[in-house]
Amino acid sequence: MLRSQLQFITGPVDRALAGKAPWQIVALTTTTVLGAIWLWELLNEDESLYSRIRRKCFKLARKIPAVQRKIDAEIAKINEGFVKDASQYGEFVTILPQDGIAEDRILQKVDEYLSLGHYKWKEGFISGAVYYYDPRLVKLVTEVYGKASYTNPLHVDVFPGICKMEAEVIRMAATLFKGGSNACGTMTTGGTESIMMACKAYRDYGHEVKGITKPNIVLPVTAHTAFDKSAKYFGMYTKTVPVNPESTEVDIGAMERAINRNTVMLVGSAPNFPYGTMDDIEAIARLGKKYNIPVHVDACLGGFLIVFMKRAGYYVKPFDFSVDGVTSISADTHKYGFTPKGSSIILYSDKVYRHYQYTVTTEWPGGVYGSPTVNGSRAGGVIAATWATMLNFGIDGYVESTKRIIDTARYIETHLRKIDHIYIFGTPATSVIAIGSKKFDIFRLSAELSTLGWNLNSLQFPSGIHLCVTHMHTPDGIADKFINDVRSKVALIMKNPETPVEGRMAIYGVAQAVPDRELIGNFTKCFIDSMYFTQETK
Structure with a gap:
């Protein structure tokens, strides 16, 4: 019984190899084994076969001269915009001075550099980034660090x-x-x-x-x-x-x-x-x-x-x-x-x-x-x-600041939920409140709020924006200002909800629709390059 079963399996192989030279049998066996291993590894990668094929197709498409020229043109255009934004901060030091600069002049330049930028972070107009600011704490950590x-x-x-x-x-x-x-x-x-x-x-x-x-x-x-x-x-x-x-x-x-x-x-x-x-x-x-x-x-x-x-x-x-x-x-x-x-x-x-x-x-x-x-x-x-x-804050200090931050975040969340045409993602657990809309491009709201000095984080898949509430948002009036600004800007947007977003937020929104994510990666590299453009262009 067993012998007949083995012959059923080996028979076709024997017939296929009949008359072959030994080296041919070895070559066919080796090729079959290596091919089987390759196929097994191909099908058992953690990354799906669909994802790998899709990525390969995009890579091949970029090798087409006409496509590559179009990509290069778009990258050059975007890069030009990034460099223009970075160059607005005046002349850069590009050569080490022959003589050292005096201490008072160094401190003056530090103040000048730190004053660059237009967002009012000390007034609590930004999402996250600066979580606490108190001159007394700055004095303590400065002395300790020193x-x-x-x-x-x-x-x-x-x-x-x-x-x-x-x-x-x-x-x-x-x-x-x-x-x-x-x-x-x-x-x-x-x-x-x-x-x-x-x-x-x-x-x-x-x-x-x-x-x-x-x-x-x-x-x-x-x-x-x-x-x-x-x-x-x-x-x-x-x-x-x-x-x-x-x-x-x-x-x-x-x-x-x-x-x-x-x-x-x-x-x-x-x-x-x-x-x-x-x-x-x-x-x-x-x-x-x-x-x-x-x-x-x-x-x-x-x-x-x-x-x-x-x-x-x-x-x-x-x-x-x-x-x-x-x-x-x-x-x-x-x-x-x-x-x-x-x-x-x-x-x-x-x-x-x-x-x-x-x-x-x-x-x-x-x-x-x-x-x-x-x-x-x-x-x-x-x-x-x-x-x-x-050690300076201690448990009581942290509990007090936590209560103020979470109180403020809950207050903002509650009032944002009352504003028509926007919604909150999920149930915020701590201090982040994410906002979306099914009525208009939410990036329009971010762009409109930026005209009032607010700097929010942008989200994708799906589009959204969020405010990360910090201790900077807890003083009286800041939370109410944010709520009122959102309410007024949503009302303004809803007068023409189909109007597309413009400026940098438009680029961010369009980027989500680009299926070849490596292109978005190239755009991001251009943005990072712009942070160092002085060393490469001066």
């Missing part, structure tokens, strides 16, 4: 005091996020580096512990783009998961379906940047436990609000280390922790994960080298200023 400006925690034996400050910042933060005795972490230069460190740690953990060689990250489409940046740096792949269009929270069912044997981490936002809504961290953590995958909570934006919201009288869904399955949390001290820019924290539930964050070299002629984060040398002054700011 005292520690020469220090570098890379040299722990030389500057143990700075290392002690960093350890205390991490321990205070771990306690706020309900970490146990094994909770640990490091400071970083910002939310992007905190996220990168988590991705690096889980990539290496997945490789060493599980043998994963093609790691992927499963995350909501609303998760911060720093995860995509990390994937590009570390040879990982991001598998984005859709969100519920009404709640804008991640679809847990879709997240589970996206998990495969190469998944090294799951991500949830608390809250996300576009809409300010919070993913169901408990549900994501259950998936992590079920499939034995680390779970990262990105609390970079609102971390230093959500840890105080309960004390401030507001409900917040479980999100921290008290949730079984959460293994790491990123939180920016330089946002609602009100510390100087260049300060963030990455926390882990256990040291086993943090060890995979480290980079250690043991064979270098310069000695054994180890560093905890991306940077080798780090600015001890930022660590000291962060430490000082947190």
Whole structure:
């Protein structure tokens, strides 16, 4: 029976190879095996076959001379506009002066440079960016930074005091996020580096512990783009998961379906940047436990609000280390922790994960080298200023500021919901309020508000704008001014709701309709180039 079955399988092969020379049989066998492996890998990539074919087609289309000329012309035109915008700030210093400039002149030039720009951030007219401003706090951090400006925690034996400050910042933060005795972490230069460190740690953990060689990250489409940046740096792949269009929270069912044997981490936002809504961290953590995958909570934006919201009288869904399955949390001290820019924290539930964050070299002629984060040398002054700011505020200070910020955000949200022809995305969890419209191009509202000095964040897929409420918006009258300005501008727009948006917002809106996203990437590179245009044109 078995022999007849084998003959059924091998018979066609024997007949096909009958009369072939040995080298032909070897060549056919090798070609068949390699072809099968190629086909298997082609069909089992994390990126879908459709996506790869689509990207390849766009790439080939750009090689057509007529198409490429059109693209080059559009890029040149856009680049010209970016450079024109950047050149409005006067002459640039392009050659190091022969003699040093006097201190008083340097300070004068600093004031001149800092006065450039027309947005009234001190009056609370911008979304996010500046989260707190008080001359007394500026004085404190300036003095502290000055005292520690020469220090570098890379040299722990030389500057143990700075290392002690960093350890205390991490321990205070771990306690706020309900970490146990094994909770640990490091400071970083910002939310992007905190996220990168988590991705690096889980990539290496997945490789060493599980043998994963093609790691992927499963995350909501609303998760911060720093995860995509990390994937590009570390040879990982991001598998984005859709969100519920009404709640804008991640679809847990879709997240589970996206998990495969190469998944090294799951991500949830608390809250996300576009809409300010919070993913169901408990549900994501259950998936992590079920499939034995680390779970990262990105609390970079609102971390230093959500840890105080309960004390401030507001409900917040479980999100921290008290949730079984959460293994790491990123939180920016330089946002609602009100510390100087260049300060963030990455926390882990256990040291086993943090060890995979480290980079250690043991064979270098310069000695054994180890560093905890991306940077080798780090600015001890930022660590000291962060430490000082947190101690200066204390729990009561943070609770008070949190209450004022959340009170203001809720007030703005409530009144915006009463304005016809616009809507709010989901239910904001903390301080971000995202606005959309089904009656007119929402970018028109952003453009109109900018004429009054407001600077809001633009969103895409679908189009939207958001206001990130900070302590700068809490003084009397600012929230009401924003509400009244939105109301009056919506009324103005609705007189001619079909009128297309003009100016920079028009470019942003049109960009969403371009199917070849690499072109949008090229436009973005031109914008970044314009920040450095002086060095290349003078």
